[in-house]
Amino acid sequence: MKKNIQPSNITYPQPIALVTCCDPDGNDNIITIAWTSNVSRVPPIVMISIGGEKYSYRLIRETKEFGLNIPCSSILEKADFCGENSGEQINKFEKTGLTKIDSSVIKPKLIWECPINYECKVIDIIKIGGGNIIFGEVVSCMTDENILDENGTVSVEKLDTFAYINKGYFALGKCFAKRGFSGK
Amino acid sequence: MKKNIQPSNITYPQPIALVTCCDPDGNDNIITIAWTSNVSRVPPIVMISIGGEKYSYRLIRETKEFGLNIPCSSILEKADFCGENSGEQINKFEKTGLTKIDSSVIKPKLIWECPINYECKVIDIIKIGGGNIIFGEVVSCMTDENILDENGTVSVEKLDTFAYINKGYFALGKCFAKRGFSGK
Numbered sequence: 001m002k003k004n005i006q007p008s009n010i011t012y013p014q015p016i017a018l019v020t021c022c023d024p025d026g027n028d029n030i031i032t033i034a035w036t037s038n039v040s041r042v043p044p045i046v047m048i049s050i051g052g053e054k055y056s057y058r059l060i061r062e063t064k065e066f067g068l069n070i071p072c073s074s075i076l077e078k079a080d081f082c083g084e085n086s087g088e089q090i091n092k093f094e095k096t097g098l099t100k101i102d103s104s105v106i107k108p109k110l111i112w113e114c115p116i117n118y119e120c121k122v123i124d125i126i127k128i129g130g131g132n133i134i135f136g137e138v139v140s141c142m143t144d145e146n147i148l149d150e151n152g153t154v155s156v157e158k159l160d161t162f163a164y165i166n167k168g169y170f171a172l173g174k175c176f177a178k179r180g181f182s183g184k
Numbered sequence: 185m186k187k188n189i190q191p192s193n194i195t196y197p198q199p200i201a202l203v204t205c206c207d208p209d210g211n212d213n214i215i216t217i218a219w220t221s222n223v224s225r226v227p228p229i230v231m232i233s234i235g236g237e238k239y240s241y242r243l244i245r246e247t248k249e250f251g252l253n254i255p256c257s258s259i260l261e262k263a264d265f266c267g268e269n270s271g272e273q274i275n276k277f278e279k280t281g282l283t284k285i286d287s288s289v290i291k292p293k294l295i296w297e298c299p300i301n302y303e304c305k306v307i308d309i310i311k312i313g314g315g316n317i318i319f320g321e322v323v324s325c326m327t328d329e330n331i332l333d334e335n336g337t338v339s340v341e342k343l344d345t346f347a348y349i350n351k352g353y354f355a356l357g358k359c360f361a362k363r364g365f366s367g368k
Binding site: 124129 | 224362
């Protein structure tokens with residue numbers, strides 16, 4: 001039986017990304033984001049949505065750059081911490097012990113412990129409902145060599161990241177199939 | 185060691201949603217979408233990105249409504265099929281055998297076999313790079329009763345959905361922790 005329930009947020013798996021940003025003086029911050037998606041393949045563009053006038057949103061709006069760092073499960077607790085606390089009060093790099101590394105193109109730092117690091121330049125920001133939607137073009141990307149397979153592409157198993165759904169962090173399980181397996 | 189690679193799409197888990205839409209005469213279609221995200225909590229708003237001038241994009245642009253149906257793993261092959269083929273050539277409900285059910289508020293049908301069904305009204309569409317970004321407010325929601333836990337909330341285990349990453353469909357594995365477990 002189907003049952004009507006109150007419309008609310010969509011219940012489906014979303015990624016977790018650690019978004020790095022900084023103020024004009026180069027003071028760094030990290031915010032953990034689940035509301036993010038690819039939105040364009042060529043050029044590569046990503047969307048992040050930040051609710052309200054959060055500190056990180058104000059930084060990104062001002063500097064127009066951010067890093068998007070994909071965590072592995074061994075730093076899950078640090079990722080959670082960066083989502084539950086505001087960088088206005090604390091220095092999250094210091095508190096978590098995460099290691100900052102220089103970006104190639106943008107001013108915000110990237111996170112060493114994250115196996116994939118994207119550098120993004122803001123191309124648009126719009127307000128939709130309670131969300132501030134930031135669109136960033138991916139201008140550079142780094143990965144850990146040890147998460148690549150023999151073809152030089154990212155191995156999902158070696159990446160060992162996780163998904164967020166219904167306020168829980170879930171491991172990725174077995175691969176059911178590859179896209180296109182159903183045939184045309 | 186970190187290695188620079190060509191900027192491309194973000195490698196992280198995204199959801200799979202079966203988006204239902206129809207033409208003004210009520211001819212139904214289904215498109216499978218991974219590029220989707222929550223973007224606003226109050227009011228509840230979802231984003232979907234459709235690359236190029238696809239048939240479903242043209243339908244949604246015209247009728248300003250769509251259903252967002254969350255699949256369970258038992259219909260994965262049908263979900264894949266609806267992403268690999270265009271509704272301009274074939275009737276995807278007929279081809280897949282998926283069961284259409286009436287919506288409460290919108291004209292597009294919903295999919296019976298999907299344990300959660302959201303009804304969305306388009307509030308904005310913008311073009312970013314190669315993506316047509318559609319924002320829909322969730323105006324109604326139905327779930328299968330048998331995926332609810334004893335508190336009446338959706339059980340991720342019972343929902344049995346999957347995530348999409350690097351062109352593969354992955355099961356959700358164990359729950360590592362709930363949001364906030366790191367403490368403040």
